[in-house]
Amino acid sequence: MTSSSAPGTNExxxxxxxxAFGAALKSFRKRAGYTQEALAPEIxxxxxxxxxxxxxxxxxxxxxxxxAEAALDAFGTLRLIVNQVSRQRGLATWFKRWAQLExxxxxxxxxxxxxxxxxLQTPEYAQAxxxxxxxxxxxDEIQARLAARVERxxxxxxxxxxxxxxxxxxxxxxxxxxxxxxxxxxxxxxxxLAERRNxxxxxxxxxxxxxxxxxxxxxxxxxxxxxxxxxxxxxxxxQLISDPxxxxxxxxxxxxxxxxxxxxxxxxxxxxxxRGA
Numbered sequence: 588m589t590s591s592s593a594p595g596t597n598e599x600x601x602x603x604x605x606x607a608f609g610a611a612l613k614s615f616r617k618r619a620g621y622t623q624e625a626l627a628p629e630i631x632x633x634x635x636x637x638x639x640x641x642x643x644x645x646x647x648x649x650x651x652x653x654x655a656e657a658a659l660d661a662f663g664t665l666r667l668i669v670n671q672v673s674r675q676r677g678l679a680t681w682f683k684r685w686a687q688l689e690x691x692x693x694x695x696x697x698x699x700x701x702x703x704x705x706x707l708q709t710p711e712y713a714q715a716x717x718x719x720x721x722x723x724x725x726x727d728e729i730q731a732r733l734a735a736r737v738e739r740x741x742x743x744x745x746x747x748x749x750x751x752x753x754x755x756x757x758x759x760x761x762x763x764x765x766x767x768x769x770x771x772x773x774x775x776x777x778x779x780l781a782e783r784r785n786x787x788x789x790x791x792x793x794x795x796x797x798x799x800x801x802x803x804x805x806x807x808x809x810x811x812x813x814x815x816x817x818x819x820x821x822x823x824x825x826q827l828i829s830d831p832x833x834x835x836x837x838x839x840x841x842x843x844x845x846x847x848x849x850x851x852x853x854x855x856x857x858x859x860x861x862r863g864a
Contacts, residue, residue, distance in 0.1 A: 606643035608668045613641045615659040630654035645738075648690045650811075684827050685806070685818045689742060694809035696841055698754040698800050700791075702764065705736050706743055707753065707780065709772045715765030743780060752787045754800070754841070754848050760861055761793075774862045781855055789848035790857055799843035807837060 616626055623641070627634040631654060639645040647655075647669055656665050689695060697704050703712060713736050717729045724732070743751065755777075763770055781788045791798070806818040817828040817837045828834055849857060 604668075605646065608647065608665065609641040609643040611661075611664060611668055612647075612655060612659075615655075615661045615665070616641075619659045621659070626655075626658065629658050646690075649687065650691055682820070682825050685816075685825065686739060688808055688810065688816055688827075689739070691811055692746075692749055692808040693811055694750045694752075694807075695742075696752040696754075696805070696807040698791075698805040698841060698844055699759065700756045700800065700804060701759075702762075703755070703759055703773060704753060706740055706751075707755075707773070707777055708736065708740075709769070709776050710737065711769045712765055712773050715769060743783070743786065747783075747785055750785055750787070752789075752845075754789045754791055754844050756791045757793045757857070760858070771862060774858050778855065778858055778862070781851075787851060788854050789845065789851060790854040791844065791848045792857075795847060797847060799840045799847060802840075805837050805841055807834070807841060 616623070619626075621629070623634050623637050627637045630637075630651065632651060636645070640647050640651070647665075652665050652669050655661065656663065659665075697706070702716060705713070708716070710733060713733055714729065717724055717732055742749070760770060760774060777788065780786050791800070804820065806820075807815060808818075809815050814829075815831075815834045815838070817834045819826050819828065828837075848854070
């Protein structure tokens with residue numbers, strides 16, 4: 588089984604496309620007479636973030652590309668390259684646009700009733716999910732999907748000003764995906780993330796006569812320009828929703844579920860009891 592990440596790190600192995608973008612960015616930066624330390628604040632990102640992109644280890648967000656194009660007068664070359672780059676072969680084609688929006692979101696909400704949201708999964712939980720896929724996935728494809736998931740999860744720690752809200756059905760923690768040890772590790776991860784100021788967690792209890800989410804999972808996000816999008820996913824497809832009427836309806840349902848689910852403190856207490864704390 589081959590690994591898609593560098594030894595000892597959670598960074599994905601640089602793809603040829605990302606390395607090409609990084610090389611072009613570095614070339615334009617030097618042509619413009621910038622060091623990494625000088626360019627980073629000019630475009631609104633850290634030196635470390637800029638260096639990672641030049642090394643081909645991170646996918647450049649849309650705002651980054653726009654700012655770099657403007658600062659370096661790159662003739663549209665950076666946009667052209669990034670449009671040709673597939674962020675990760677471990678991300679489903681229909682999900683990539685949503686994943687792109689996630690990286691810039693200032694509010695991100697998720698209600699899930701089928702399995703733990705990808706942002707909250709441990710590698711072992713994700714491995715169990717991928718191992719249960721039919722038709723079976725090749726080992727290399729499983730590793731690519733794991734690497735993509737780990738990379739995406741950095742949103743939770745690298746965007747402290749983004750507000751995250753998760754409403755999770757209680758039965759997600761009772762199903763036992765991957766076995767008892769995997770379930771306990773997931774509970775530990777969720778409890779650890781819940782300690783962050785920008786992450787809100789609520790559990791929808793097993794018994795609830797009134798439930799606004801019976802039509803299925805909901806994902807919502809707000810962009811820096813205060814535009815809201817929604818995303819719904821089925822077995823082998825996904826739909827990005829921009830229609831304000833539909834987005835408003837889903838916001839209404841999510842807001843109602845917030846009042847129907849356990850409070851944050853009650854949710855944490857329930858998970859601690861499940862964990863045996």
